[in-house]
Each structure stands twice: as C-alpha cells, then as structure tokens.
Amino acid sequence: MELTNLTITQLHQGFKDKKFTSVEVTKAYLEQIKKTDKSIGAYLAVTESLALKQAEAADKIITSGKHFSMLCGVPCAIKDAILVDGEIATAGSKILENYVAPYDATVIKKLKTQGAVILGKTNLDEFAMGASTENSAYQVTKNPHDTTRVAGGSSGGSAAAVAAKEAVYSLGSDTGGSIRLPASFCGVVGLNPTYGSVSRYGLIAFASSLDQIGPMAKNVEDAKIVFEAIYGKDQNDATSKNYQFEESNINLKGLKIGVPKEYFSEGIDPEIEKIIKSAIQKAKDAGAKIIEISLPNTQYGVACYYIIAPCEASANLARFDGIKYGFSETADNLLGVYLQSRGRGFGAEPKRRIMLGTYALSSGYYDAYYKKAQQVRELIKEDFTQAFKKVDVIFSPVSPFAAFKVGEKANDPLSMYLVDVYTVAVKLAGIPALSLPAGKIGKLPVGLQIIGNYFEENKILSIASQLEQLF
Amino acid sequence: MISKEEVIHIAKLARLQLTEKEITKMQKDLSAILDYFDLLKKAPKLKTQRTLRGQTSQSLRADEIIEKPASMANNLVQAAPDKKDGYVRVKAVL
Numbered sequence: 001m002e003l004t005n006l007t008i009t010q011l012h013q014g015f016k017d018k019k020f021t022s023v024e025v026t027k028a029y030l031e032q033i034k035k036t037d038k039s040i041g042a043y044l045a046v047t048e049s050l051a052l053k054q055a056e057a058a059d060k061i062i063t064s065g066k067h068f069s070m071l072c073g074v075p076c077a078i079k080d081a082i083l084v085d086g087e088i089a090t091a092g093s094k095i096l097e098n099y100v101a102p103y104d105a106t107v108i109k110k111l112k113t114q115g116a117v118i119l120g121k122t123n124l125d126e127f128a129m130g131a132s133t134e135n136s137a138y139q140v141t142k143n144p145h146d147t148t149r150v151a152g153g154s155s156g157g158s159a160a161a162v163a164a165k166e167a168v169y170s171l172g173s174d175t176g177g178s179i180r181l182p183a184s185f186c187g188v189v190g191l192n193p194t195y196g197s198v199s200r201y202g203l204i205a206f207a208s209s210l211d212q213i214g215p216m217a218k219n220v221e222d223a224k225i226v227f228e229a230i231y232g233k234d235q236n237d238a239t240s241k242n243y244q245f246e247e248s249n250i251n252l253k254g255l256k257i258g259v260p261k262e263y264f265s266e267g268i269d270p271e272i273e274k275i276i277k278s279a280i281q282k283a284k285d286a287g288a289k290i291i292e293i294s295l296p297n298t299q300y301g302v303a304c305y306y307i308i309a310p311c312e313a314s315a316n317l318a319r320f321d322g323i324k325y326g327f328s329e330t331a332d333n334l335l336g337v338y339l340q341s342r343g344r345g346f347g348a349e350p351k352r353r354i355m356l357g358t359y360a361l362s363s364g365y366y367d368a369y370y371k372k373a374q375q376v377r378e379l380i381k382e383d384f385t386q387a388f389k390k391v392d393v394i395f396s397p398v399s400p401f402a403a404f405k406v407g408e409k410a411n412d413p414l415s416m417y418l419v420d421v422y423t424v425a426v427k428l429a430g431i432p433a434l435s436l437p438a439g440k441i442g443k444l445p446v447g448l449q450i451i452g453n454y455f456e457e458n459k460i461l462s463i464a465s466q467l468e469q470l471f
Numbered sequence: 472m473i474s475k476e477e478v479i480h481i482a483k484l485a486r487l488q489l490t491e492k493e494i495t496k497m498q499k500d501l502s503a504i505l506d507y508f509d510l511l512k513k514a515p516k517l518k519t520q521r522t523l524r525g526q527t528s529q530s531l532r533a534d535e536i537i538e539k540p541a542s543m544a545n546n547l548v549q550a551a552p553d554k555k556d557g558y559v560r561v562k563a564v565l
Contacts, residue, residue, distance in 0.1 A: 102546030238532055303510045314485060321486070323561055328552035334562040335486075343488030351487055352500055355478070358485040359501070369508065376514045414503050 003028040004165040008222045011168065012070050015062045022062065022073030026055035026117050029075045033119065033166045039147055041139045042161040044080050046120040047087055051075060054117040061115055070225045072115030077167035079158045080121040081128055082213065083202040084108050091204040092126040092136040092154075095345030098326040105202020106237065107171060107213050107230040114229055119167055122157030126347045127317065128178055128206045130154050131419040134410045135349040142406065143185060145443045149403040152182030158216050159186040169217040169226050173203055175210045176305050177398070177423025180435040183216055184398035184447025187437045189223045189464070190216045194455050195430035196241040198227075199234035207312035208239075210305075210427045220436065220465040227457060243455050250392075250462040253287030258391030262298035263422055269401040275439035275446045276397045282470045283395070291391055295383040298425060300376045305424035306417050307360050307373035314357025317350060352413060381429045384453075393463060394451040397422055398435045402444035422449060432457050436464045438471050472502045 003025050006014065014020055030048055037043050058073035078084060081091045083101035085108070090096045104112065111118070125135035133141040133156030141156040143149040144164040151160040155172025159182030162170050172179040174192035183190025191214045198213045205211060215226035224247075233242040259280060264273060284290050322328040322341025329340035346354070360369035387394060400421060409416045426433045431454055435447035448467070452460040478498050482489045489497060551559040 099550060102550060103543060235537060297514065300511055300514050303508050306504065307508060307511075318486075323551065323553075323559060325550055326552060331562075334564055337562060338486040339488040342486055343490075346487070348493075348496075351489070351493070352497065354485045354487060355481055355497060355501060356504060359473075359477075359481050359505075362481065362484065372511050372514075375517050376511055378517055379514065413500050414507060417504070 004032050006168070007218050008070055008074050008168060008225050011074050012072075015068070015073055022055040022058040022117060023052065025073065026051050026075050026119070029119055029166065029168075036164050037166060039142065040144055040160050040164050040166070041141045042122055042151075042157040042164060042166055043077070043120045044090060044092070044123050044138055044157065045088055047084070047118055050087065051117050051119050054112075054115070058115045058117060069114040069229075071111060071229055073117060074168050075117040075119045076111065077119050077122045077158055077161040077170040078108065079124055079155050079170070079172050081124055081173055081204040081206075082108065082171055083204070084118060084121070087121065089121065089204065090138070091128070092124045092138065093346065093350065094137040095320045095327045095341070096204075096325055103202065106199035106234045108202065110230050122155070122161050122170060124157055125154035125349065127204065127313070127350050128154040128173055128175055129313070129349045129353055131177065131181055131416055132404070132409065133157065134406065135347060137347050140406055143403045143444075145187060145445060146403065148405060149444070150185065150406055152185030152403060154178040154182075155190075155216065156182045159183050159188055159190065162186070162188045162216050162218060169215060169222050171213055171226075171230070172216050173211055173213045174427065175206050175212075176309060176427055177420045179214045179216060180398050180423050180433060180447065180449060181419065183435040185403040185445065187440075187445030188216050188218060189220050189437070190214065190435045191223050191227055191457065191461075192426065192433050193227060193231065193457055194432045195427075196239050197231045197243065197432070197455060197457065199232070199237040199240045201234055201236035205316040207309040208316060209312060210309060220461055220468050223434070224461045224465075227461075241455075246458055248458040248462050250459055251287075252283060252463065252466055255283075255288040255393070255463065256291055256391040257283055257288050258291050258293040258387055258394040260293050260295045260298065260387070260394060260396060262295055263396040267400050267421070268397065269441075271441045272397050272399070272401060272446055275441070276395070276448055279438040279448045279467070279471065280395055283467060286466070286470065293387050293391060293394070295380075295387060295425065297376065297379045297383050301380060301425040301428065302417060302421055304373045304376040304380065304428060305420065306356070307369050308377065308428070310353040310357035311361050311370050312357070313350070314354045314361065317346075317354055320345065349413070377428045380425050383425075384429045384431060388453045393459060396449045396451065398447040398449045399423075402441045402446055426451055430454070432460060434460050434464050436467060436471075473498060473505060
C-alpha cells in the first residue's frame with residue numbers, strides 16, 4: 001500500500017485498525033518531499049522535527065484507545081503566509097526572510113488541537129500577490145503535471161504539495177483567486193470559504209476585506225473535513241462570523257444551476273469551454289436544471305479588484321518598515337531606514353501594488369479610483385444577490401486557460417492580473433466557491449468553479465462530492 | 472500616461488526607494504494598469520444611494536481587554552532587528 005495515496009478518511013481508518021502509525025505516514029511524506037520537491041519547489045521550509053514530534057504525539061493519542069479526531073496524525077502543508085509558532089514565516093518575501101512567527105494563527109491552533117502533523121511551509125507569490133508563484137522572492141513552484149508550467153498562485157506551493165503527494169492536504173489563502181486558481185491548475189480540490197467563516201488571525205495581511213484561509217485537498221470529502229476543523233468565530237478576528245456548518249445532502253435532481261453567460265465570452269480557451277460545458281451537461285443528465293443567468297457587471301471585476309486590493313495592501317504593508325520585523329537596512333536617519341528597507345526588502349509586485357494603492361488613495365484620485373471601485377463592488381455584489389434569487393448555485397470555469405508556461409506572463413503585470421477574470425467577483429461579493437477537477441487538456445487539469453450563496457459551503461461541498469463521482 | 476515626477480512623488484509617499492530602472496518600469500506598468508482602470512467609467516451608477524461597504528456593516532465594537540501571555544510581548548520584541556532591554560530601538564525621530 002502506497003501511504004501517500006491515502007485520503008484523510010482512509011488514513012483515519014488505517015490508524016484505527018493499526019495498519020500503520022502516524023510516524024510511518026509522516027516519514028513516507030518526508031521521504032517523498034526529499035525525492036520530488038527539488039523539481040517541484042512546493043516547500044520553502046520543511047519542518048521535519050516539528051512533524052515527527054507531532055506524529056509521535058498523535059500516535060500516543062491513537063494507541064491510547066481514546067476517540068481521536070479525523071485530522072489526528074495526518075500530515076499537512078501550510079502556506080507560508082500563515083503563522084506557525086516558532087517557525088519562519090516569510091510570506092514569500094525577502095523582507096521577512098528571518099522572521100520567526102511569535103504565535104500560532106487561529107487555524108493552526110485549531111489544527112494542532114486536532115493532532116495535526118505539519119510537514120512544512122509552502123511557497124507563494126510574495127505576500128500572496130500573483131497568479132503563478134513566480135513573484136516569490138525564493139523560488140518558482142512548478143506544476144507537478146508539467147514542470148515547464150506554473151502551479152498557479154498565489155497558493156501554488158500548497159496546491160503543488162497536494163498534487164505531488166507531498167502532503168495529504170494543505171491550507172492556502174484566497175484574496176482574488178489564490179486557492180481556486182492553483183487548485184484548478186494542479187488538479188486538486190480548493191475551497192474559498194465565505195468571507196468571515198474562517199479566522200484570519202495569524203494570516204499575514206494582504207487585503208483585509210478579501211483575504212480568506214481555506215483548504216486544498218485530494219478530494220471533496222477531505223476538503224470538507226479540513227474546513228470543518230478550521231471554521232468558526234474567533235475573538236481575535238472581528239470580521240469572523242458565528243455560524244454553524246451543517247452537513248447537507250443536496251439532491252442533484254431538480255437543483256437549479258446558474259451558468260453566467262458573461263463567463264463564456266471572448267478570451268476563453270475553447271478546450272476549457274468544452275470541459276466546463278461537458279461538466280454542466282453531466283449535472284444536467286443527473287437531473288439538475290440548467291439556467292442561463294447574467295452577471296452584468298462581470299467585465300468590471302478585475303479593474304475593481306485591482307484598485308481595492310492594492311489600496312488595502314498599501315496600508316497593510318506599511319508595517320514592514322525595517323523597524324519591527326527581520327529585514328532592515330542601516331541609514332543615517334529614520335526616513336532612510338524606511339526607504340531603504342522597503343526599497344530593498346520588497347520585490348517588484350508588492351512595490352507595484354503599494355504604488356497603485358498609494359496612487360488610488362491619494363488626494364485628487366480617491367474619488368475616481370477607490371470610491372468608484374467601492375461603488376462597483378456593490379454592483380457586483382448585487383449581481384450575485386439577484387442571481388441567487390433564481391438559482392441554487394452557479395457553475396463557471398476557474399480560469400480562461402490551463403496552466404501557462406513559466407515566464408510566459410512574468411514581465412507583463414496586466415496580463416497576469418487578467419488571469420483572475422473568473423475568480424475576483426466572488427471575492428468582491430464575499431461568497432464561497434470551490435474548484436473541482438473536471439477534466440484535462442493533455443496533461444493539464446481544468447477546474448470547475450462551483451459558487452454558492454453566503455455560508456452555503458455545505459451546499460457546494462455536497463454538490464461537488466456528487467459530481468466528483470461523475471467526472 | 473503617468474509622469475516620471477508623479478512616480479517619484481508616489482514612491483516617496485509610499486516610503487519606497489526605487490532605482491532609476493525601477494522608476495522607468497513603474498511608469499510604464501502603472502500607466503498600462505491605470506489605462507485599464509478607465510473601464511470603470513463605463514460602469515452604471517449605483518441606483519440607490521446605499522452606504523458603502525466598510526462604512527456600514529461593521530458597527531464599532533466596544534474596546535475590550537484581551538489577555539495575552541507575557542511571553543507574547545517578548546516574542547514580538549524579539550522579532551525586531553534592533554532592540555535593547557526589552558524595547559525596540561529606532562533612530563532619533565527629531
């Protein structure tokens with residue numbers, strides 16, 4: 001039996017039946033990482049001693065005969081923007097090169113309580129800004145299905161780790177598509193939860209009205225188990241909401257699926273369209289009702305997002321000043337410390353976004369950019385409110401094309417921004433969406449995006465797990 | 472097209488030291504992106520004068536004291552590159 005093929009549920013059963021121990025599974029993963037990660041580059045740091053210590057602790061709980069949770073002893077990977085107490089957290093940036101996390105993020109605390117095993121910290125675009133992980137200050141994560149191509153971003157390391165069997169599951173974060181896009185490119189399941197359902201405490205902030213932590217996994221069942229472990233109200237995150245996830249069993253028969261016509265307009269690769277349309281047909285064959293809908297403000301999504309997110313980023317990244325965290329340049333005066341530490345510590349993309357945000361918020365431009373974008377955000381939100389009066393869920397592609405070549409878009413920021421065309425609107429509205437592997441173009445996976453109404457993760461997950469059997 | 476002087480001015484506001492090469496590239500990139508943002512001018516006006524996100528939904532919460540372990544303060548100070556006697560040390564402000 002290949003231990004690295006097993007899902008969370010299978011591992012849990014195996015632990016129960018004493019077929020193998022958590023230490024054995026953890027060692028199998030550490031071995032796999034050693035074997036394959038040189039060519040993939042999913043991990044920025046492998047936390048081997050932490051993982052083995054946690055695995056031993058998990059085995060003690062398991063052998064004690066007491067009840068143990070689903071994630072107990074199961075090895076996972078964590079995006080390097082999420083703090084794990086005592087471990088380096090770089091957010092993919094040189095400015096945090098030697099920064100040791102002073103506490104656990106709430107999601108990590110929750111995973112640790114369940115007895116999780118943390119294998120390491122995964123690569124990302126610097127401060128989660130990007131769609132390919134090429135913006136990481138350290139390395140580019142390659143797509144495990146074709147190493148000449150990108151893994152997608154920004155949670156590319158987390159997606160590639162799961163796809164390359166270097167972790168059972170992982171945590172990513174989604175601000176404009178950063179969980180769903182790499183999940184789609186790497187052929188894993190990725191869930192962007194409703195804004196406010198998972199605590200952001202301990203996630204290095206990029207754009208606070210959009211950032212959300214979520215699971216990436218081998219299948220829908222695993223994604224659900226991880227989501228159930230991490231969601232919930234947290235006193236350390238005032239935007240987290242008190243709600244109860246209730247498992248539901250949605251019947252595909254009679255289910256109303258909305259298909260937004262704007263998501264199939266110019267620019268989509270015909271091969272992607274074919275796969276998504278065939279996925280929709282399979283749902284129809286299973287009895288679902290397919291309804292064409294309109295999200296009329298779709299075309300403004302990317303522009304709206306690329307004003308709001310950089311505005312928030314320019315404020316959030318002001319804290320990296322050469323005074324409070326690791327990287328610092330010496331200078332004659334305080335202003336010099338700020339200018340030089342930030343000038344040398346940040347890479348090109350964070351600089352570009354800080355500049356954009358500072359410009360859009362500056363006197364004289366605020367109304368034309370920031371205020372306008374906030375108004376358009378309301379229009380986009382309203383599009384979904386209207387749509388969900390008619391349908392239960394919405395199906396769309398995650399991306400207009402499959403994984404692109406490393407370097408293909410690296411020097412053209414605007415073309416990289418346009419990769420997010422099908423994922424940003426969901427974030428501006430704050431609703432949940434999942435990427436489900438739906439087919440392949442050659443070797444390259446393609447994800448179907450299943451979008452739900454606020455706090456309807458249960459509906460999305462139930463539908464996804466049924467479709468998973470049909471694809 | 473955004474001018475070179477504007478780029479330098481914004482970089483100063485943003486506390487970013489940019490090299491000559493970065494300024495040239497930034498001017499080109501920002502100009503292309505800002506041109507793209509012009510698309511929003513075509514967007515319809517909000518029908519109702521609803522208040523905007525960020526100004527509404529979250530009413531202010533009461534100030535609360537949330538206890539943290541003393542070790543946390545120490546950990547936070549330890550992250551600073553320059554510190555002395557449990558304090559973060561900075562260059563003279565004045």
